[in-house]
Amino acid sequence: MVVRLDSSERAGRERSVGSAASAARRGDVVLVPTESCYALASDAFSVRGVRSIRWAKGQMSQVPLPVMVPSVMTVGGIASGMSTEARALMAACWPGALTLLMKSQSTLDWDLPEGTPVAVRMPLHPVLLELLDRTGPLVVTAANAAGLEPPLTVDEAAAQLGEAWVVALDSGPIEPAELSTVVDVTGDVVVVRRYGGVSIDLLREICPDLLDAASA
Helix, strand or coil, rough: CCCCCCCCHHHHHHHHHHHHHHHHHHHHHHHHHHHCCCCEECCHHHHHHHHHHHHHHCCCCHHHHEEEEEHHHHHHEEEECCHHHHHHHHHHHHHCCEEEEEEEECCCCCCCCCCCCEEEEECCCCCHHHHHHCCCCCCECCCCCCCCCCCHHHHHHHHHHEEEEEEEEECCCCCCCCEEEEEECCCCCCCEEECCCCCCCHHHCCCCCCCCCCCC
């Protein structure tokens, strides 16, 4: 049974977020709002949850899935070797539209090839942040079928994926927004892999030696 919970009003949000948090901690898949679209989410440490999301989106196990965190303090549980540059980027741009590619911790049991990085972000959406505060790190990836645009409403997500979740946090329509900027901090040099919501000028203020993927 799929449960749709209204998280648009403050009065009912706490109960709705609590129900979604319980489901995610069990390894169930929940539908959540982000700054740019609706997304599938589950406990980052749940093999069942991660596999369920992959199945819903038709993804293979070699594809890294993004992980969202409630704070910088929780990054150590999913990523290792945090550099000075990574800490500076988090301090300046989180919460916000910046995703960092980092070396993954062995505790992430995702059947990924050795050396595959983990994509980490602290989101800005208030409902998702409240959920993360209750659950800790979650795998969060857009609830779209291959080749289709990320959904901006719960109904659009259901039309694409057939309600592949047990709980949906409905915050109403989401305004289209830029995707996050993706920055690789796994090596000795910081590299921009995708341009998005955080400007290159701001990134260069923080990391003057920043490179883009074309010149790295």
